[in-house]
Amino acid sequence: MLTVDDARARILADATPLGAETVPLGLARGRVLARDVVARRTQPPQAMSAMDGWALRSVDLAEGHRTFRVNGEARAGEGFGGDVGPGEAVRIFTGAPVPPGADLVVIQEDTRVTGHHDSGAPAAVEITGERADAEAGDNIRPAGIDFQTGAVGLQAGRGLEARAIALAAAMGHPWLPVHRRPRVAILATGDELARPGEPLGPDAIVDAVSPCLTALFADAGADVVDLGIAPDARDRIDAQIAAARGADLLVTIGGASVGDHDLVQAALLAAGAEIDFWKIAMRPGKPLMYGRLSGMPVLGLPGNPVSAYVCSLLFALPLIDRLSGREPRDAASERLPLAAPVAANAMRQHYMRARLLRDGDGAETVLPVRDQDSSLLSALADADALILRRPHAPAAEPGELVDILRLDRLD
Numbered sequence: 231m232l233t234v235d236d237a238r239a240r241i242l243a244d245a246t247p248l249g250a251e252t253v254p255l256g257l258a259r260g261r262v263l264a265r266d267v268v269a270r271r272t273q274p275p276q277a278m279s280a281m282d283g284w285a286l287r288s289v290d291l292a293e294g295h296r297t298f299r300v301n302g303e304a305r306a307g308e309g310f311g312g313d314v315g316p317g318e319a320v321r322i323f324t325g326a327p328v329p330p331g332a333d334l335v336v337i338q339e340d341t342r343v344t345g346h347h348d349s350g351a352p353a354a355v356e357i358t359g360e361r362a363d364a365e366a367g368d369n370i371r372p373a374g375i376d377f378q379t380g381a382v383g384l385q386a387g388r389g390l391e392a393r394a395i396a397l398a399a400a401m402g403h404p405w406l407p408v409h410r411r412p413r414v415a416i417l418a419t420g421d422e423l424a425r426p427g428e429p430l431g432p433d434a435i436v437d438a439v440s441p442c443l444t445a446l447f448a449d450a451g452a453d454v455v456d457l458g459i460a461p462d463a464r465d466r467i468d469a470q471i472a473a474a475r476g477a478d479l480l481v482t483i484g485g486a487s488v489g490d491h492d493l494v495q496a497a498l499l500a501a502g503a504e505i506d507f508w509k510i511a512m513r514p515g516k517p518l519m520y521g522r523l524s525g526m527p528v529l530g531l532p533g534n535p536v537s538a539y540v541c542s543l544l545f546a547l548p549l550i551d552r553l554s555g556r557e558p559r560d561a562a563s564e565r566l567p568l569a570a571p572v573a574a575n576a577m578r579q580h581y582m583r584a585r586l587l588r589d590g591d592g593a594e595t596v597l598p599v600r601d602q603d604s605s606l607l608s609a610l611a612d613a614d615a616l617i618l619r620r621p622h623a624p625a626a627e628p629g630e631l632v633d634i635l636r637l638d639r640l641d
């Protein structure tokens with residue numbers, strides 16, 4: 231049987247990022263750039279003051295001048311308009327262009343206005359602070375110090391968080407080229423299934439997996455199309471598979487195993503799908519199936535809810551990442567000591583549901599839940615982590631280190 235790693239590699243091998251579309255900045259959060267973002271402008275466009283104070287010439291200070299004639303004002307959005315000459319100062323505010331001639335801003339806390347015009351505007355200013363260390367450039371942001379026209383600010387493949395959006399905006403881009411969001415169709419199968427809240431017969435259970443996958447996939451950036459529940463009848467499954475056309479990924483739930491009513495694979499084959507693999511060395515999740523239908527990847531998940539969930543974490547989410555233009559997430563593991571013994575593992579890589587315990591010193595240990603049945607949603611909801619047991623791993627005692635995956639980092 232195929233290993234988990236090989237299955238992941240096969241699924242990702244022929245998946246490529248979807249094409250580009252243009253979205254306004256306000257909708258760009260979480261998307262992935264399809265092309266580099268190049269600055270359309272220089273920032274700051276000219277030298278700007280970083281402080282409120284007085285713009286003057288450093289050479290005057292070096293020559294011992296302490297009192298300056300005030301010849302105007304520069305504010306953010308409106309420069310002074312003239313030059314600063316010897317013995318002159320311009321009142322300046324944070325974000326204002328530094329007038330030509332001035333090469334230094336003295337902060338206002340180090341000064342005192344010593345004379346006023348009739349209008350009340352300052353006429354003279356004295357430097358009161360110790361300015362021995364004043365240097366040309368003090369409190370001035372040079373033109374282009376942030377970025378210059380033509381600079382690549384953000385590279386293709388970059389995920390767009392708030393700070394990347396800020397840079398793109400500052401570079402003069404009201405909209406951005408991003409990879410299209412994957413359209414993911416979900417199809418549940420099974421005569422026994424009903425929607426949450428629907429009246430249930432004695433043989434029925436609620437389709438808990440579709441809402442679970444919808445949440446997982448939407449959070450990963452997919453546009454989810456829920457195709458509903460197909461009963462275990464070929465014509466109905468055929469019809470719903472046909473309805474998936476146009477999606478970028480079809481995920482089926484259930485009907486993947488070997489029972490007489492497990493019809494999904496036959497329906498896919500009849501629709502022209504090529505099955506790449508079926509069944510992998512994994513627990514839960516053995517009957518996982520992967521193939522392509524007219525170029526669209528198809529993941530056939532086992533119906534047991536825990537199996538469908540774990541398979542989604544390990545295979546569907548990385549595939550959605552790749553289609554979205556993102557680096558496929560890897561289930562990075564860490565090692566923690568066991569809080570209870572675990573038995574030797576058989577040939578399937580086992581993802582055991584487990585709880586993280588914290589002792590008085592804050593040290594963590596990991597406790598496998600008692601019943602690892604893949605139908606148990608309450609145990610899954612209680613779990614904080616999966617213990618990763620490699621094929622044929624020997625039994626392990628409390629205190630021994632095991633690999634774990636934290637669920638809050640995955641889902």
Ligand SMILES: Nc1nc2c(c(=O)[nH]1)N[C@H]1C(S)=C(S)[C@@H](COP(=O)(O)OP(=O)(O)OC[C@H]3O[C@@H](n4cnc5c(N)ncnc54)[C@H](O)[C@@H]3O)O[C@H]1N2
Binds near residue numbers: 419438
């Ligand atoms: N003889 C064998 N029987 C089974 C094998 C096997 O190798 N030989 N594999 C077992 C394993 S492992 C799994 S996992 C399941 C997978 O079965 P299917 O994918 O065919 O799924 P179903 O039979 O349709 O359902 C299994 C189970 O899950 C419930 N289910 C299905 N869909 C949903 C849903 N959307 N929400 C909630 N629960 C769902 C369904 O009622 C069944 O109880 O097969 C084993 N059998």
Ligand code: MOO
Binds near residue numbers: 515517532537
């Ligand atoms: O693989 Mo099944 O998913 O063990 O329950």
